[in-house]
Amino acid sequence: MAATARFWRELSHRYNLVGTHCRKCDSYFFPPRDVCPKCRRGGDVEEYKFKGVGEIVTFTVVHQGKKDLNRRLPYVLAIVKLEEGPCLLAEVMCDPEEIRVGMRVRAAFRKIGEDGERGIIYYGTKFVPALT
Ligand SMILES: [Zn+2]
Structure with missing residues (x-):
């Protein structure tokens, strides 16, 4: 049961883009870390x-995958660098022709359960192009 609870807690973190911030050195972490790797025991983590605002660092267009009603092919997977610093792998909901390195994106926050299971488990938060 503990493992299940942890799984859901982590899922919630991914879905809501909740990480941690160290008040001492002003570093941000995603996924969340209980201890600041820079300050160790001296850190003050909250x-x-x-x-949920960031830009595309790199991306790949996925053309193949299991047949899945919740997943259109092709789709875009990208490393997104959040404004606060951390990077994460996420799906970007846009036309594969449209995606560019350096493009501004924003997180499309959704409730757990709205999406297909694969989307939740593998990618968590999805991003959409941000109007600048
Ligand atoms: Zn720190």
Whole structure:
């Protein structure tokens, strides 16, 4: 049961882009870390909900996958660098022709359960192009 609870807690973190922030050195972490790797025991770590704004560092267009009603092919997977610093792997919901390195994106926050299971488990938060 503990493993299940942990799984759901982590899922919730991924879905809501909740990480941690160290008040001492002002570093941000995603996924959340209980201890600041820079300050170790001297750190002062708090939960932090990311604003969900960032830019594309690199990306790949996925053309193949299991047949899945919840997943259109092809789709875009990208490393997104959040404004606060951390990077994460996420799906970007846009036309594969449209995606560019450096493109601004924002998180499309959704409730757990709205999406297909694969989307939740593998990618958590999805991003959409941000209008700048
Ligand atoms: Zn720190």
